[in-house]
Amino acid sequence: MSIISIRNVTKKFVGITAVDNANIEIAANEFFAVLGPSGCGKTTLLRMLAGFETPTAGEILIDGVDVSTTAPNKRPVNMVFQSYAVFPHMTVLANVGYGLKVTGVPAAETRQRAEEALEMVQLAHLGERKPDQLSGGQRQRVALARALVKRPKVLLLDEPMSALDAKLREQMQLELTRLQEEVGITFVIVTHDQDEALSMADRIAVMQSGRVEQIATPELLYESPNSRFVADFIGKVNLLDGQVTGASDQGVTVDVAHLGKVTVPHSDHAQGPVSLAVRPEKIRMTVSRPDSGLFIQGRIVDWAYYGDTSHIRVQPASGLPMSVTVQNDTRSTIDNGDVGDQVWLSWQAEDTLVLDR
Amino acid sequence: MRVPRRWVDPLDYAGRTWMRAFFGMVFILLYAPVVLMMAFSFNDSKRNIVWRGFTTKYYEKAWNNDGLIEAFINSLTIAAINTIVATILGAMVALLLWRFRFPFKSAYEGFMALPIVIPEICMGVAMLAFFSRIGWPTGMPWPLNLSAITIAHIAFSFPFVAIVVRARMAGFNRELEEASRDLGASEWQTFWHVIFPYMRPGLVAGALLAFTLSLDDFVITFFTSGPETVTFPVKVYSMVRFSVTPEVNAASTVLVVITLIVAALMLRVQRQGQADSP
Numbered sequence: 001m002s003i004i005s006i007r008n009v010t011k012k013f014v015g016i017t018a019v020d021n022a023n024i025e026i027a028a029n030e031f032f033a034v035l036g037p038s039g040c041g042k043t044t045l046l047r048m049l050a051g052f053e054t055p056t057a058g059e060i061l062i063d064g065v066d067v068s069t070t071a072p073n074k075r076p077v078n079m080v081f082q083s084y085a086v087f088p089h090m091t092v093l094a095n096v097g098y099g100l101k102v103t104g105v106p107a108a109e110t111r112q113r114a115e116e117a118l119e120m121v122q123l124a125h126l127g128e129r130k131p132d133q134l135s136g137g138q139r140q141r142v143a144l145a146r147a148l149v150k151r152p153k154v155l156l157l158d159e160p161m162s163a164l165d166a167k168l169r170e171q172m173q174l175e176l177t178r179l180q181e182e183v184g185i186t187f188v189i190v191t192h193d194q195d196e197a198l199s200m201a202d203r204i205a206v207m208q209s210g211r212v213e214q215i216a217t218p219e220l221l222y223e224s225p226n227s228r229f230v231a232d233f234i235g236k237v238n239l240l241d242g243q244v245t246g247a248s249d250q251g252v253t254v255d256v257a258h259l260g261k262v263t264v265p266h267s268d269h270a271q272g273p274v275s276l277a278v279r280p281e282k283i284r285m286t287v288s289r290p291d292s293g294l295f296i297q298g299r300i301v302d303w304a305y306y307g308d309t310s311h312i313r314v315q316p317a318s319g320l321p322m323s324v325t326v327q328n329d330t331r332s333t334i335d336n337g338d339v340g341d342q343v344w345l346s347w348q349a350e351d352t353l354v355l356d357r
Numbered sequence: 358m359r360v361p362r363r364w365v366d367p368l369d370y371a372g373r374t375w376m377r378a379f380f381g382m383v384f385i386l387l388y389a390p391v392v393l394m395m396a397f398s399f400n401d402s403k404r405n406i407v408w409r410g411f412t413t414k415y416y417e418k419a420w421n422n423d424g425l426i427e428a429f430i431n432s433l434t435i436a437a438i439n440t441i442v443a444t445i446l447g448a449m450v451a452l453l454l455w456r457f458r459f460p461f462k463s464a465y466e467g468f469m470a471l472p473i474v475i476p477e478i479c480m481g482v483a484m485l486a487f488f489s490r491i492g493w494p495t496g497m498p499w500p501l502n503l504s505a506i507t508i509a510h511i512a513f514s515f516p517f518v519a520i521v522v523r524a525r526m527a528g529f530n531r532e533l534e535e536a537s538r539d540l541g542a543s544e545w546q547t548f549w550h551v552i553f554p555y556m557r558p559g560l561v562a563g564a565l566l567a568f569t570l571s572l573d574d575f576v577i578t579f580f581t582s583g584p585e586t587v588t589f590p591v592k593v594y595s596m597v598r599f600s601v602t603p604e605v606n607a608a609s610t611v612l613v614v615i616t617l618i619v620a621a622l623m624l625r626v627q628r629q630g631q632a633d634s635p
Contacts, residue, residue, distance in 0.1 A: 087550075
């Protein structure tokens with residue numbers, strides 16, 4: 001049974017629809033991410049789960065109970081805020097114990113549970129500190145402990161990593177995953193960072209201008225996006241416009257400039273103008289003409305070296321330049337080409353997706 | 358041997374001689390009159406012009422001046438009531454303006470701040486006209502006879518409190534409030550545990566302002582006070598009309614000391630409050 005059911009939820013503010021008819025089912029103990037560009041409505045969705053906004057239409061069920069209009073302090077969910085919202089005038093221990101104190105938990109039990117929660121986020125030694133004596137990462141741990149000490153059914157996280165530097169972010173991502181497994185409750189995280197969502201979440205909902213575009217596991221989302229937006233938002237993608245000329249059991253046949261008529265596996269119905277999508281890392285770059293697969297010739301216009309990989313842009317005879325990611329898996333890779341060289345790009349038909357234009 | 362020239366940092370103003378001279382002058386102009394007044398309260402002379410020796414007899418004289426003492430007590434009473442009421446009222450107005458949206462909010466905000474910009478003399482005349490028009494009872498027993506002055510003081514000092522508290526609340530992170538609600542606190546608990554502690558330095562500053570505004574107000578008080586309700590500034594004014602005696606100096610010195618003590622106490626509370634906030 002799902003712990004959270006978001007059914008036909010719409011949220012309208014004056015002049016804009018922040019969330020447009022969203023339907024999401026989140027299973028118990030799931031690490032669920034809501035991903036989208038800023039302004040896509042993901043934070044509004046989270047705030048409706050927390051109770052800071054009420055849906056204009058539709059209903060939200062938490063553990064089978066309709067909480068659409070329940071006050072935030074009456075919901076079995078707790079939130080880690082983007083700014084962490086650690087109370088500045090309280091010690092770390094008082095911060096963590098706050099949620100227990102205000103709900104009438106006895107002082108002794110409050111203290112004990114707060115200390116346990118601090119231990120869980122490895123801050124047991126800092127209980128008497130004030131928040132302004134903590135680093136950003138430590139403050140986030142306080143916010144986490146403060147939310148988890150309430151033993152909520154769902155933990156909501158609003159862009160929790162946005163204020164941390166890259167190294168700390170990676171560390172916290174691992175730690176969040178560990179914590180989620182340890183406490184065994186549902187985590188719902190809102191983020192605009194695709195790496196964050198891909199690396200931590202069990203499932204991801206991608207949102208765009210208020211609508212849920214796709215809900216899938218990270219692998220499915222990356223390898224089988226169902227729209228141009230999702231394909232483009234998650235990772236990089238090369239899009240080649242073409243026309244469907246026929247369909248068979250092997251897939252659809254698409255006529256694309258410079259590629260000719262190619263047949264790619266595609267189960268759904270496709271017609272008229274479409275785009276072929278292929279990820280940069282699925283493309284091979286060679287000097288000689290490849291024997292099989294789909295291939296296209298072009299000239300290297302750009303070469304960005306990243307150490308482990310190189311990102312190369314190749315301009316075909318016409319159309320948009322294509323991105324290729326080359327693994328620098330031998331030390332000699334650097335000699336493989338240079339800006340201005342003529343090269344062949346090739347990839348397999350089964351690595352190609354057909355997306356509506 | 359070369360003596361190294363002392364390097365003066367561009368921002369190290371105190372390192373420049375002309376700056377020090379300027380600072381010194383400002384200090385002298387600000388505090389010399391006050392220091393002089395305090396010094397001459399110990400002067401053993403009626404005329405208060407030439408130093409004739411140390412005495413504390415004018416403190417004794419001021420202490421035995423029943424009219425002066427009564428005015429003094431009146432002033433402190435009015436200031437105390439004014440501080441409490443104006444601070445509560447001002448804080449509530451500040452919260453209203455900070456927290457809620459309602460029609461004609463900006464118009465209300467403007468009207469609320471009017472007492473700050475209206476010339477005091479106009480306020481005084483208006484208060485006088487108002488109280489006599491509605492027939493505010495006079496001749497009531499103490500402290501009810503101070504009600505007109507107190508109401509006038511509250512009317513002009515609460516906007517100052519509101520503005521100070523509002524400015525403080527502008528820096529409040531609304532997520533703190535949401536976090537409190539999220540953790541299970543009611544709105545009332547949220548106010549006392551989260552919003553109020555943040556508001557406190559603003560309240561202290563506002564209260565201090567209200568206290569000193571009331572204590573030394575002359576113009577508005579002059580218009581609203583009757584023969585039986587004389588406050589300290591009004592009393593001093595009437596005494597000075599004859600001559601500035603060391604007695605007035607002595608009473609003023611006591612007032613300055615009381616104000617300083619109150620200010621120091623409140624600043625200490627405020628500093629504690631500020632240490633608690635980011």
